[in-house]
Amino acid sequence: MAFLEAFYVFFIGLCFGSFANVVIYRLPAGESFFMSRSRCPKCKNQIAWYDNIPVFAWIFLKAKCRKCKAPIAWRYPLVELLVGVFTLLAFLKFGWTWLFLEMALFFFFLVICSFIDFDHMILPDVFTLGGIVIGFALAFVMPNRTVIESLLGILVGGGGLWAVAYIYYVLRKQDGMGGGDIKLLAWVGAVLGWKAIPFVIFSASIVGSIVGLAIMSKKTKKLETVIPFGPYIAAGAIAYALVGKEIASWYFGLLIPGL
Ligand SMILES: [Zn+2]
Structure with a gap:
């Protein structure tokens, strides 16, 4: 059970990391965080929810856009992993x-x-x-x-x-x-x-x-x-x-x- 709890917290952290990517790119550009779904910067196609699952989708898609095969920067999963790991470490240290x-x-x-x-x-x-x-x-x-x-x-x-x-x-x-x-x-x-x-x-x-x-x-x-x-x-x-x-x-x- 403790392991499941930790994994759950880690995954929530990964999702926050996914949102962090959105803020990192949109805040300096003055764009809204919530209004529009994520798009491929190259072909502008909307990214399906299953291609947006933090870290795992990037690995599964072999770091390429599903539609145009443009490379997806490793920075995206890195940010997700960082937030995920820090969230997990905070949980292991401070508990609920x-x-x-x-x-x-x-x-x-x-x-x-x-x-x-x-x-x-x-x-x-x-x-x-x-x-x-x-x-x-x-x-x-x-x-x-x-x-x-x-x-x-x-x-x-x-x-x-x-x-x-x-x-x-x-x-x-x-x-x-x-x-x-x-x-x-x-x-x-x-x-x-x-x-x-x-x-x-x-x-x-x-x-x-x-x-x-x-x-x-x-x-x-x-x-x-x-x-x-x-x-x-x-x-x-x-x-x-x-x-x-x-x-x-x-x-x-x-x-x-x-x-
Ligand atoms: Zn694309």
Whole structure:
């Protein structure tokens, strides 16, 4: 039964991932999410419901449109899988609780923001600012953070990254990080509390630097390539929500034994 439950949650997550694909493509274009059914971008044929089943249809169709055989990007099932796996992990960690629901939705919106950031180098305010407000409001009822921790999270998250961006600007004389990243980290602080911020900035910087160097060595030798930072903040936030408290208490325990 436990396995069936987990699979059910995973499949619901895949369906949310399918919807995430719709939001990722339609929100920046200003299109409606609900009005029209999905169409093949090449032949414009409507996609039947059975060809829209997350991940499985993509495998069954061998990554091609049924009608025109145009290739379907692997990004679609990747987004579905990411949301599915994060939803499942949230369920395994939090069980049937309101916190599970909040974290699953938090991960869902972080995946959407990450891919919009990849494509357009923007993090929509509707998610980041909306997330700050809702994340702070839910601090009154959720068990993972106090209201003070959430408020400090907004201030430390927003302020901390603002300081990093300012130092970067002073050193490089150009903007490396957008205001969207600052709002994103404030949102993360609102949902996860201020203690999450050092871990998220640290892990995002390390992974971001490694990926950035890899991309730069491939493309140009110059440092001018702008790399979105949002996806690394999002990944750090998801990691902290799932295992960060354990890492943080181990880390603080090393610094201040007996805390
Ligand atoms: Zn087609």
